[in-house]
Amino acid sequence: MTVLIAGAGIGGLTLGLSLHQLGIPFKIFEAVREIRPLGVGINVQPHAIRELFELGLEGELDKVGLRTKQVAYFSAQGGEIWREARGEFAGYHWPQYSIHRGGMQMLLYRALMERAGPDVIQMGAAVTGSVDTATGVEITLADRSTGETLGCAAGSVFVAADGINSAARQALYPDEGAAHWGGIMMWRGVTRGPSFLGGRTMAMAGKRDCKFVCYPIEEFNDGTCLINWIADRAMAEDYVWREQDWTVKGAWMTFWAFFLTGRLIGSMCLRSSPRRRVSGNIRWSTATHCRAGATGGCRFWGMRPMRCIRLDQMARRRRSLMRVCWRGSCATWGRASLHWSAMTRYGVRQ
Protein backbone atom coordinates (compact mmCIF):
# COMPACT_ATOMS: atom_id res chain seq x y z
CA MET A 1 0.00 0.00 0.00
CA THR A 2 1.61 3.21 -1.20
CA VAL A 3 0.15 6.66 -0.59
CA LEU A 4 0.79 9.06 -3.47
CA ILE A 5 0.95 12.73 -2.44
CA ALA A 6 0.85 15.73 -4.77
CA GLY A 7 2.82 18.65 -3.32
CA ALA A 8 5.71 19.01 -0.86
CA GLY A 9 4.25 21.98 0.98
CA ILE A 10 3.48 22.08 4.69
CA GLY A 11 0.52 19.69 4.25
CA GLY A 12 2.27 17.15 2.03
CA LEU A 13 5.47 17.05 4.08
CA THR A 14 3.58 16.68 7.37
CA LEU A 15 1.53 13.84 5.91
CA GLY A 16 4.76 12.21 4.76
CA LEU A 17 6.23 12.46 8.26
CA SER A 18 3.10 10.96 9.82
CA LEU A 19 3.00 8.09 7.31
CA HIS A 20 6.68 7.41 7.94
CA GLN A 21 5.96 7.35 11.67
CA LEU A 22 3.17 4.80 11.08
CA GLY A 23 5.30 2.73 8.70
CA ILE A 24 3.07 3.26 5.65
CA PRO A 25 4.91 3.60 2.31
CA PHE A 26 4.41 6.89 0.46
CA LYS A 27 5.82 9.04 -2.31
CA ILE A 28 5.58 12.83 -2.68
CA PHE A 29 5.58 14.50 -6.10
CA GLU A 30 6.57 18.16 -6.13
CA ALA A 31 6.20 20.39 -9.21
CA VAL A 32 9.19 22.66 -8.51
CA ARG A 33 12.75 21.42 -8.88
CA GLU A 34 13.96 22.89 -5.63
CA ILE A 35 12.10 23.77 -2.45
CA ARG A 36 12.83 27.36 -1.45
CA PRO A 37 11.70 29.02 1.78
CA LEU A 38 8.96 31.23 0.33
CA GLY A 39 6.38 33.26 2.17
CA VAL A 40 6.35 35.30 5.34
CA GLY A 41 4.92 34.77 8.81
CA ILE A 42 2.12 32.46 9.83
CA ASN A 43 0.64 31.52 13.19
CA VAL A 44 0.29 27.84 13.97
CA GLN A 45 -2.26 27.07 16.67
CA PRO A 46 -1.94 24.51 19.50
CA HIS A 47 -4.17 21.91 17.85
CA ALA A 48 -1.78 21.74 14.90
CA ILE A 49 1.37 22.10 16.99
CA ARG A 50 0.50 19.06 19.12
CA GLU A 51 0.59 16.89 16.01
CA LEU A 52 4.03 18.27 15.11
CA PHE A 53 5.23 17.67 18.68
CA GLU A 54 3.90 14.13 18.31
CA LEU A 55 6.31 13.86 15.37
CA GLY A 56 9.17 14.92 17.66
CA LEU A 57 9.65 18.36 16.12
CA GLU A 58 9.46 20.52 19.27
CA GLY A 59 13.16 21.33 19.36
CA GLU A 60 13.23 22.21 15.68
CA LEU A 61 10.17 24.45 15.98
CA ASP A 62 11.82 26.35 18.83
CA LYS A 63 14.84 27.00 16.64
CA VAL A 64 12.80 28.45 13.79
CA GLY A 65 9.76 30.11 15.38
CA LEU A 66 8.64 31.95 18.51
CA ARG A 67 6.14 30.78 21.12
CA THR A 68 3.38 33.39 20.94
CA LYS A 69 2.34 34.78 24.34
CA GLN A 70 -0.70 36.92 23.54
CA VAL A 71 -2.83 38.57 20.92
CA ALA A 72 -3.94 42.19 21.34
CA TYR A 73 -6.59 44.13 19.46
CA PHE A 74 -6.57 47.93 19.07
CA SER A 75 -8.91 50.46 17.53
CA ALA A 76 -7.74 52.63 14.63
CA GLN A 77 -7.04 55.37 17.19
CA GLY A 78 -4.84 53.08 19.28
CA GLY A 79 -7.27 52.27 22.07
CA GLU A 80 -6.79 48.81 23.50
CA ILE A 81 -9.88 46.66 23.00
CA TRP A 82 -8.91 43.21 24.13
CA ARG A 83 -5.93 41.05 24.81
CA GLU A 84 -5.72 37.41 25.61
CA ALA A 85 -3.05 34.85 26.29
CA ARG A 86 -2.21 32.30 23.62
CA GLY A 87 -0.97 28.74 23.48
CA GLU A 88 0.53 27.35 26.67
CA PHE A 89 0.19 30.78 28.31
CA ALA A 90 -3.58 30.36 27.96
CA GLY A 91 -3.60 26.87 29.48
CA TYR A 92 -3.20 24.67 26.41
CA HIS A 93 -0.73 21.85 26.76
CA TRP A 94 0.94 23.04 23.57
CA PRO A 95 2.15 26.46 22.39
CA GLN A 96 1.11 28.62 19.48
CA TYR A 97 4.04 29.49 17.21
CA SER A 98 4.59 32.60 15.14
CA ILE A 99 6.87 31.30 12.46
CA HIS A 100 8.21 32.03 8.99
CA ARG A 101 6.20 29.88 6.58
CA GLY A 102 9.24 29.08 4.47
CA GLY A 103 11.31 28.29 7.58
CA MET A 104 8.66 25.86 8.75
CA GLN A 105 8.46 24.16 5.37
CA MET A 106 12.24 23.71 5.28
CA LEU A 107 12.17 22.30 8.82
CA LEU A 108 9.63 19.67 7.75
CA TYR A 109 11.61 18.95 4.60
CA ARG A 110 14.86 18.44 6.52
CA ALA A 111 13.15 16.17 9.04
CA LEU A 112 11.61 14.05 6.30
CA MET A 113 14.93 13.75 4.45
CA GLU A 114 16.72 12.68 7.63
CA ARG A 115 14.11 10.13 8.60
CA ALA A 116 12.90 8.70 5.30
CA GLY A 117 15.71 9.51 2.88
CA PRO A 118 15.69 11.48 -0.37
CA ASP A 119 13.82 8.85 -2.39
CA VAL A 120 10.44 9.68 -0.87
CA ILE A 121 10.20 12.94 -2.83
CA GLN A 122 10.38 13.31 -6.59
CA MET A 123 11.15 16.93 -7.46
CA GLY A 124 10.19 18.61 -10.73
CA ALA A 125 7.21 16.30 -11.18
CA ALA A 126 3.75 17.86 -11.26
CA VAL A 127 0.73 15.59 -10.98
CA THR A 128 -1.43 16.19 -14.06
CA GLY A 129 -4.20 13.67 -13.52
CA SER A 130 -5.39 10.58 -11.69
CA VAL A 131 -7.50 7.55 -12.62
CA ASP A 132 -8.93 4.83 -10.43
CA THR A 133 -7.69 1.36 -11.34
CA ALA A 134 -8.62 -2.16 -10.26
CA THR A 135 -5.87 -2.17 -7.65
CA GLY A 136 -5.95 1.47 -6.55
CA VAL A 137 -5.05 4.66 -8.33
CA GLU A 138 -2.67 5.78 -11.04
CA ILE A 139 -1.40 9.33 -11.46
CA THR A 140 0.26 10.95 -14.47
CA LEU A 141 3.28 13.19 -14.08
CA ALA A 142 4.84 16.01 -16.10
CA ASP A 143 7.67 18.50 -15.91
CA ARG A 144 5.86 21.81 -15.56
CA SER A 145 8.68 23.92 -17.01
CA THR A 146 9.14 21.90 -20.22
CA GLY A 147 5.73 20.25 -20.56
CA GLU A 148 7.49 16.91 -20.97
CA THR A 149 5.56 13.92 -19.64
CA LEU A 150 7.25 11.89 -16.92
CA GLY A 151 5.12 8.78 -17.02
CA CYS A 152 2.87 7.37 -14.33
CA ALA A 153 2.96 6.23 -10.74
CA ALA A 154 0.65 3.69 -9.10
CA GLY A 155 -0.48 3.49 -5.51
CA SER A 156 -3.37 2.65 -3.23
CA VAL A 157 -4.41 6.16 -2.24
CA PHE A 158 -3.81 9.57 -3.81
CA VAL A 159 -3.79 12.72 -1.67
CA ALA A 160 -3.85 16.18 -3.30
CA ALA A 161 -1.79 18.58 -1.20
CA ASP A 162 -0.92 20.82 -4.12
CA GLY A 163 -2.06 24.10 -2.69
CA ILE A 164 -4.84 26.67 -2.91
CA ASN A 165 -4.89 26.42 -6.71
CA SER A 166 -4.94 22.61 -6.60
CA ALA A 167 -5.16 20.99 -10.04
CA ALA A 168 -6.05 17.61 -8.54
CA ARG A 169 -8.90 19.08 -6.54
CA GLN A 170 -10.26 20.76 -9.66
CA ALA A 171 -10.20 17.42 -11.46
CA LEU A 172 -12.03 15.64 -8.63
CA TYR A 173 -14.62 18.40 -8.15
CA PRO A 174 -14.95 20.00 -11.59
CA ASP A 175 -18.15 21.87 -10.70
CA GLU A 176 -16.64 23.57 -7.71
CA GLY A 177 -14.81 26.27 -9.65
CA ALA A 178 -11.85 28.34 -8.53
CA ALA A 179 -11.14 29.50 -5.00
CA HIS A 180 -13.36 32.30 -3.72
CA TRP A 181 -11.90 35.66 -3.01
CA GLY A 182 -12.90 37.09 0.34
CA GLY A 183 -12.60 40.69 -0.90
CA ILE A 184 -9.43 41.48 1.06
CA MET A 185 -5.99 42.10 -0.40
CA MET A 186 -3.09 41.57 1.96
CA TRP A 187 0.24 43.28 1.60
CA ARG A 188 2.81 41.41 3.61
CA GLY A 189 6.33 42.24 4.60
CA VAL A 190 9.07 41.40 7.07
CA THR A 191 11.02 44.16 8.78
CA ARG A 192 13.64 44.15 11.52
CA GLY A 193 12.58 46.57 14.24
CA PRO A 194 12.39 47.16 17.99
CA SER A 195 10.74 44.55 20.16
CA PHE A 196 7.22 45.59 21.24
CA LEU A 197 4.57 44.67 23.83
CA GLY A 198 6.79 42.21 25.66
CA GLY A 199 8.27 40.74 22.52
CA ARG A 200 5.84 37.87 21.87
CA THR A 201 2.63 39.69 21.02
CA MET A 202 0.52 39.50 17.92
CA ALA A 203 -1.04 42.98 17.57
CA MET A 204 -3.80 44.05 15.24
CA ALA A 205 -5.47 47.39 14.76
CA GLY A 206 -8.19 49.02 12.68
CA LYS A 207 -11.18 47.16 11.34
CA ARG A 208 -11.83 44.43 8.83
CA ASP A 209 -11.63 46.57 5.70
CA CYS A 210 -8.47 48.41 6.78
CA LYS A 211 -6.42 46.49 9.27
CA PHE A 212 -2.80 46.32 10.26
CA VAL A 213 -1.41 43.18 11.86
CA CYS A 214 2.11 42.60 13.15
CA TYR A 215 3.95 40.06 15.22
CA PRO A 216 7.55 38.98 15.79
CA ILE A 217 8.79 35.79 14.14
CA GLU A 218 12.46 35.91 15.19
CA GLU A 219 14.36 37.47 18.09
CA PHE A 220 17.83 38.99 18.16
CA ASN A 221 20.13 39.69 21.11
CA ASP A 222 20.07 43.48 20.68
CA GLY A 223 16.41 43.98 21.60
CA THR A 224 15.21 43.90 18.03
CA CYS A 225 13.10 41.30 16.31
CA LEU A 226 11.99 40.34 12.86
CA ILE A 227 8.48 41.75 12.56
CA ASN A 228 6.07 40.13 10.21
CA TRP A 229 3.41 42.63 9.17
CA ILE A 230 0.29 42.54 7.07
CA ALA A 231 -1.72 45.46 5.74
CA ASP A 232 -5.25 44.28 4.93
CA ARG A 233 -7.56 46.27 2.72
CA ALA A 234 -11.05 45.46 1.47
CA MET A 235 -11.22 46.11 -2.27
CA ALA A 236 -14.18 47.06 -4.46
CA GLU A 237 -16.25 44.19 -5.82
CA ASP A 238 -15.07 44.75 -9.38
CA TYR A 239 -11.41 44.78 -8.34
CA VAL A 240 -9.37 42.50 -10.58
CA TRP A 241 -7.51 40.25 -8.19
CA ARG A 242 -4.81 37.79 -8.93
CA GLU A 243 -4.63 34.21 -7.84
CA GLN A 244 -3.31 33.70 -4.38
CA ASP A 245 0.42 33.38 -4.52
CA TRP A 246 3.06 33.89 -1.88
CA THR A 247 5.60 35.01 -4.41
CA VAL A 248 3.97 37.98 -6.15
CA LYS A 249 5.82 41.25 -5.52
CA GLY A 250 3.79 44.12 -4.13
CA ALA A 251 4.01 47.86 -4.68
CA TRP A 252 3.94 50.34 -1.79
CA MET A 253 1.89 52.92 -3.57
CA THR A 254 -1.15 50.68 -3.75
CA PHE A 255 -1.77 50.47 -0.03
CA TRP A 256 0.40 52.33 2.42
CA ALA A 257 -1.32 55.66 2.11
CA PHE A 258 -4.40 54.12 3.67
CA PHE A 259 -2.47 53.43 6.83
CA LEU A 260 -0.68 56.75 7.32
CA THR A 261 -1.63 60.27 8.33
CA GLY A 262 -2.76 62.90 5.86
CA ARG A 263 0.33 64.97 6.46
CA LEU A 264 2.63 62.12 5.55
CA ILE A 265 0.66 61.25 2.46
CA GLY A 266 0.77 64.88 1.39
CA SER A 267 4.52 65.07 1.65
CA MET A 268 4.90 61.76 -0.06
CA CYS A 269 2.75 62.78 -3.00
CA LEU A 270 4.57 66.09 -3.35
CA ARG A 271 7.93 64.45 -3.21
CA SER A 272 7.42 61.92 -5.92
CA SER A 273 4.83 61.25 -8.50
CA PRO A 274 2.96 58.10 -7.48
CA ARG A 275 2.74 57.12 -11.11
CA ARG A 276 6.41 56.23 -11.23
CA ARG A 277 6.04 53.75 -8.43
CA VAL A 278 3.06 51.88 -9.75
CA SER A 279 4.15 48.72 -11.42
CA GLY A 280 2.41 47.12 -14.35
CA ASN A 281 0.15 44.74 -12.56
CA ILE A 282 -1.14 47.15 -9.94
CA ARG A 283 -4.24 49.20 -10.59
CA TRP A 284 -4.00 52.95 -10.68
CA SER A 285 -7.16 53.74 -8.76
CA THR A 286 -5.57 53.53 -5.35
CA ALA A 287 -3.11 56.28 -6.07
CA THR A 288 -5.99 58.52 -7.05
CA HIS A 289 -7.45 58.03 -3.61
CA CYS A 290 -4.13 59.02 -2.09
CA ARG A 291 -4.18 62.34 -3.83
CA ALA A 292 -7.72 63.08 -2.82
CA GLY A 293 -6.77 62.29 0.72
CA ALA A 294 -3.72 64.48 0.69
CA THR A 295 -5.73 67.56 -0.13
CA GLY A 296 -8.79 66.63 1.85
CA GLY A 297 -7.23 66.10 5.26
CA CYS A 298 -6.34 62.94 6.99
CA ARG A 299 -9.41 60.79 6.56
CA PHE A 300 -9.73 57.90 4.20
CA TRP A 301 -12.98 56.04 4.09
CA GLY A 302 -13.53 57.14 7.65
CA MET A 303 -10.10 55.96 8.72
CA ARG A 304 -8.37 58.14 11.29
CA PRO A 305 -4.60 58.43 11.31
CA MET A 306 -3.31 55.20 12.69
CA ARG A 307 -1.39 56.08 15.79
CA CYS A 308 -2.59 52.79 17.10
CA ILE A 309 0.57 50.79 17.42
CA ARG A 310 2.53 53.50 19.14
CA LEU A 311 2.88 51.36 22.21
CA ASP A 312 5.26 50.26 24.89
CA GLN A 313 8.74 51.59 24.41
CA MET A 314 7.66 52.73 20.97
CA ALA A 315 5.48 55.36 22.61
CA ARG A 316 8.43 57.01 24.28
CA ARG A 317 10.26 57.30 21.03
CA ARG A 318 7.23 58.97 19.47
CA ARG A 319 7.28 56.65 16.53
CA SER A 320 4.67 54.17 15.58
CA LEU A 321 5.60 50.59 14.98
CA MET A 322 3.78 50.81 11.73
CA ARG A 323 6.12 53.54 10.56
CA VAL A 324 9.08 51.48 11.67
CA CYS A 325 7.75 48.68 9.50
CA TRP A 326 7.38 50.96 6.52
CA ARG A 327 10.76 52.59 6.95
CA GLY A 328 12.62 49.34 7.45
CA SER A 329 11.00 47.77 4.47
CA CYS A 330 11.42 50.83 2.29
CA ALA A 331 15.13 50.28 2.54
CA THR A 332 14.83 46.77 1.23
CA TRP A 333 11.64 46.68 -0.76
CA GLY A 334 13.45 46.08 -3.98
CA ARG A 335 14.70 42.87 -2.45
CA ALA A 336 11.66 40.76 -1.96
CA SER A 337 10.59 42.04 1.42
CA LEU A 338 7.10 42.89 0.25
CA HIS A 339 4.58 40.52 -1.20
CA TRP A 340 0.89 40.64 -1.74
CA SER A 341 -1.77 38.05 -2.01
CA ALA A 342 -5.51 37.81 -2.26
CA MET A 343 -7.15 36.30 0.76
CA THR A 344 -8.97 33.36 -0.74
CA ARG A 345 -10.84 30.32 0.37
CA TYR A 346 -12.38 27.36 -1.31
CA GLY A 347 -16.07 27.01 -1.77
CA VAL A 348 -17.84 25.16 0.96
CA ARG A 349 -18.93 21.70 -0.17
CA GLN A 350 -22.31 20.64 1.19
Place this chain on the structure above:
Amino acid sequence: MGQGVAALERYDEIRRETVNALVLANRGAGPDKVLDIVAERAPEGFESISDVMSQVELEEAAGAYKKLAGMDIEALNARGPLVSVSS
Protein backbone atom coordinates in the same frame (compact mmCIF):
# COMPACT_ATOMS: atom_id res chain seq x y z
CA MET B 1 -8.83 8.27 -4.21
CA GLY B 2 -8.10 4.61 -5.08
CA GLN B 3 -8.40 1.63 -2.78
CA GLY B 4 -9.33 3.60 0.28
CA VAL B 5 -12.37 5.26 -1.26
CA ALA B 6 -14.71 4.30 1.55
CA ALA B 7 -12.26 5.37 4.24
CA LEU B 8 -11.56 8.69 2.54
CA GLU B 9 -15.24 9.41 2.06
CA ARG B 10 -15.87 8.66 5.70
CA TYR B 11 -13.09 11.03 6.69
CA ASP B 12 -14.55 13.70 4.41
CA GLU B 13 -17.93 13.19 6.02
CA ILE B 14 -16.54 13.63 9.51
CA ARG B 15 -14.31 16.62 8.80
CA ARG B 16 -16.19 18.60 6.16
CA GLU B 17 -18.71 20.48 8.31
CA THR B 18 -16.12 21.27 10.96
CA VAL B 19 -13.67 22.63 8.43
CA ASN B 20 -16.39 24.47 6.47
CA ALA B 21 -17.39 26.37 9.60
CA LEU B 22 -13.79 27.23 10.39
CA VAL B 23 -12.99 28.41 6.86
CA LEU B 24 -16.03 30.65 6.80
CA ALA B 25 -15.20 32.12 10.20
CA ASN B 26 -11.57 32.73 9.23
CA ARG B 27 -12.52 34.44 6.02
CA GLY B 28 -15.62 36.11 7.36
CA ALA B 29 -16.26 37.76 10.67
CA GLY B 30 -14.00 35.60 12.88
CA PRO B 31 -11.62 37.51 15.11
CA ASP B 32 -12.20 40.74 13.17
CA LYS B 33 -15.72 40.99 14.47
CA VAL B 34 -14.69 42.77 17.63
CA LEU B 35 -12.69 45.36 15.68
CA ASP B 36 -15.70 46.11 13.48
CA ILE B 37 -18.10 46.43 16.40
CA VAL B 38 -15.80 48.92 18.13
CA ALA B 39 -15.22 50.90 14.92
CA GLU B 40 -18.96 51.16 14.42
CA ARG B 41 -19.86 52.15 17.97
CA ALA B 42 -16.91 54.47 18.56
CA PRO B 43 -15.68 55.77 15.18
CA GLU B 44 -13.75 58.59 16.90
CA GLY B 45 -12.07 56.35 19.46
CA PHE B 46 -12.74 55.83 23.15
CA GLU B 47 -11.40 56.62 26.60
CA SER B 48 -12.20 53.25 28.09
CA ILE B 49 -13.25 50.11 26.25
CA SER B 50 -15.95 49.49 28.86
CA ASP B 51 -17.82 52.52 27.43
CA VAL B 52 -17.99 50.69 24.09
CA MET B 53 -18.27 46.96 24.83
CA SER B 54 -18.95 45.15 28.06
CA GLN B 55 -16.56 42.56 29.39
CA VAL B 56 -19.21 39.87 28.82
CA GLU B 57 -19.57 40.88 25.17
CA LEU B 58 -15.82 40.81 24.63
CA GLU B 59 -15.45 37.40 26.24
CA GLU B 60 -18.32 35.99 24.22
CA ALA B 61 -16.82 37.19 20.94
CA ALA B 62 -13.42 35.69 21.75
CA GLY B 63 -14.85 32.43 23.11
CA ALA B 64 -17.16 31.71 20.17
CA TYR B 65 -14.35 31.70 17.64
CA LYS B 66 -12.04 29.67 19.82
CA LYS B 67 -14.63 26.96 20.29
CA LEU B 68 -15.26 26.85 16.55
CA ALA B 69 -11.57 26.53 15.81
CA GLY B 70 -11.35 23.47 18.04
CA MET B 71 -9.01 25.41 20.25
CA ASP B 72 -11.27 25.19 23.25
CA ILE B 73 -8.64 24.59 25.88
CA GLU B 74 -10.18 21.77 27.89
CA ALA B 75 -11.47 19.92 24.84
CA LEU B 76 -8.12 19.98 23.09
CA ASN B 77 -6.13 19.06 26.20
CA ALA B 78 -8.47 16.16 26.92
CA ARG B 79 -8.46 14.43 23.54
CA GLY B 80 -5.63 12.41 22.09
CA PRO B 81 -3.54 13.32 19.04
CA LEU B 82 -4.85 12.62 15.53
CA VAL B 83 -1.84 10.47 14.67
CA SER B 84 0.15 8.57 17.23
CA VAL B 85 2.40 5.53 16.98
CA SER B 86 1.35 4.27 20.38
CA SER B 87 -2.39 4.41 19.67
